[in-house]
Amino acid sequence: MPPTKAPDSSRRSDRSRRAIHDAALALVAEVGYRRTTIEGIAARAGVGKQTIYRWWPSKAAVLMDAFLDLAGRTAEEAGTGPGDGEEPPAADPPGGGAPGFPDTGDLAADLKAVLRATVDELNDPVLEAVTRALTAEGIVDAKLGDEFVRKLLDPQLALYVTRLRAAQEAGHVRADVEPRVALELLVGPLMHRWLLRTLPLTHAYADAVVDHAVGGLAPRP
């Protein structure tokens, strides 16, 4: 059990929770993560600081919840939208809801569609600030990083695994390839460029990564 008693979450104010999420996201977008303070979030949300400290252990945790909440809401809207077309639903890192990954039978094409969408998302200036902040925080703080991976990243990556297993069954990928490794062959290079800003992150780059990686995964001739 925790050293000090936990608050009663059934009495939690939903109004405050939402206001805090909104304020946090808005402030990060406006002034950046570094200059976003808990005090600032509280003031902007019209909330006492204690209400933040009662429910979150750190600024990063607030932002992460806010981000997850945003992703959830976005996904919900997308899900309840009108009968969506058949083409590129993509796997949004923030949420990405249920269906996720296309499977047209053409692995390379499917991967390109998804990675291009990922590139677009990583280049979105609003999401970028928050995602960078959370990633950076997770790199240094293992606890937070784990949560980040578990809640945000793994659900996405699981979709890759599913698609890759299907490709293996269809004989487009060698059976001895570990899907978790294959997936990193695709996602790793994108992250590398995005995080380190070595070179521009473009659709063409995504395509090249897919081409090379799929070449290495295909059955030996």
Place this chain on the structure above:
Amino acid sequence: MPPTKAPDSSRRSDRSRRAIHDAALALVAEVGYRRTTIEGIAARAGVGKQTIYRWWPSKAAVLMDAFLDLAGRTAEEAGTGPGDGEEPPAADPPGGGAPGFPDTGDLAADLKAVLRATVDELNDPVLEAVTRALTAEGIVDAKLGDEFVRKLLDPQLALYVTRLRAAQEAGHVRADVEPRVALELLVGPLMHRWLLRTLPLTHAYADAVVDHAVGGLAPRP
């Protein structure tokens, strides 16, 4: 003209510079980057705060200099050491400049040697703290990130480019492959695992990445 008059670096105290480097590295190792403060560094180094502010713009800049200095000294020691063997000198991210990249003619083997060395370095608990801190800082602060890439990363990556060009000329890699892209196919997955701690970073993983990537880069049969 300079906006404010710059200090005269010829009169700079080398003694203080070194003490600051040492204190910064020691503190990051002991208490972590977050809890390392400029005041703490100054106190530990027996130095006035102004001496730090005079020569560096931020805590991250101090640490980066300290890290580069450490790398330089380490490389120097390695270079002035006794006649070192011929095989795996590896490309240490922190420095390691001189000897560079093995070229035995077997691309996969050479890459495995280098990536295994990189894995070992990333798993070194002392270097890890500093490297993570600087990487995380660079992810959020573009200016610092550029410097990080320029001074630390690019020299390493250039060695990959050289080796890959040699492989292209030897016909082991297709001519239409862009070396900068190929390189990221190798390094990206490692960074992904290391930064996000999704799965353990092992020699076996390095080998698998090389095998898959080289498969995708090789000339079509």
Place this chain on the structure above:
Amino acid sequence: MPPTKAPDSSRRSDRSRRAIHDAALALVAEVGYRRTTIEGIAARAGVGKQTIYRWWPSKAAVLMDAFLDLAGRTAEEAGTGPGDGEEPPAADPPGGGAPGFPDTGDLAADLKAVLRATVDELNDPVLEAVTRALTAEGIVDAKLGDEFVRKLLDPQLALYVTRLRAAQEAGHVRADVEPRVALELLVGPLMHRWLLRTLPLTHAYADAVVDHAVGGLAPRP
């Protein structure tokens, strides 16, 4: 009409009232008035904060009620006790209302008995903390001070007035002396020493004060 609707005191929980009194007195004795908080009293009494706020306007008011209650109970016990002796029942500041002031015909002796008892009470370490706290609060807060004087002090002082008037009638005190002034000549010096801690408060001091004061009040020779 009342500004905001007052609570229905007929439904008030006597159990809570007593628990609050006890908790308040105990906390003041244990940690001092400053560090006694309404939250602390509520927690200690096993009572909701609102129950305190409903019936008292301030921490000082709670403590004052508790003190009066204590005095009342103490007095009651004294009154219902076994046949008490005849001599020095004293006029306890905290209650002691009933029996009142000795009148042996010797004014100086009677005053000495009473003032010595007062000295003892002011030196009692348990009562001291509470009395000091209430006095200090009353000095700064006029409203509270009035209540303090009206409920606690005046009943005591009235006994002096009675005794002094008797002395005037007996010809031991000049007729042109205002009893309220005479009384302060006796009580003022004691309070001065006690409140300001200039010098120790002893029986000898009480005697000296009485001797000098009675000398000044006696009929001119």
Place this chain on the structure above:
Amino acid sequence: MPPTKAPDSSRRSDRSRRAIHDAALALVAEVGYRRTTIEGIAARAGVGKQTIYRWWPSKAAVLMDAFLDLAGRTAEEAGTGPGDGEEPPAADPPGGGAPGFPDTGDLAADLKAVLRATVDELNDPVLEAVTRALTAEGIVDAKLGDEFVRKLLDPQLALYVTRLRAAQEAGHVRADVEPRVALELLVGPLMHRWLLRTLPLTHAYADAVVDHAVGGLAPRP
């Protein structure tokens, strides 16, 4: 030696010290002691909070220093004023400078002059707030009370002692009277009325106290 090292008082900013004094006195006069906060004093003085915490242990200590400083300045002005007349220089509690106590040979008259001046001061609305606050604080906090007595009260009372000794030598007061006790016979009643607000504090009251007290101190006929 103290547990944490003391600041270097030779480098203290006099400008800040004065600004803090002024702000403290102004705030107490404007909003009262209770609602005066250290934060408020710092803001009003244009000073960092730490500058207050560096030099004073509490709000009360700040106010006390401010009060002493004010008294010192007031006394200085009075001292450097034009050739002051001979009659009632009075012994101002705040400061009271050098000369202090009149000695016309008529003890009762001298005491009346001084006590009337004291009455006037205690009725001065500006000084009253500060004096009440400090007194109340000193009643509860023994450490502060001691300082209050030592720095503010004792110097004043010493003047009474001197005057009373002179009266003893002149044969107007019995030799067996302890001046410290005699003095409290005069000052105690005034303080009693002022602190507890039992009855109005007037010149007539001061005169009555003096008359009765001096009667009690005079040699037996």
Place this chain on the structure above:
DNA sequence: GAGTAAGCGAGACGGTACGTCGTGTCTTATC
């Protein structure tokens, strides 16, 4: 060799944010 100007150690300063505590109000569920 004296004069002078910079770097230096030290640390006080005006600030900002921290994370905690207590206030007085409000809400929920129980009796």
Place this chain on the structure above:
DNA sequence: GATAAGACACGACGTACCGTCTCGCTTACTC
């Protein structure tokens, strides 16, 4: 409808660092 419990907005607390500033002191360089 009073109560125990406690979440809430708010305000102040006392602390930690920030980056700037002023002190003497030491250490070159200039005249």
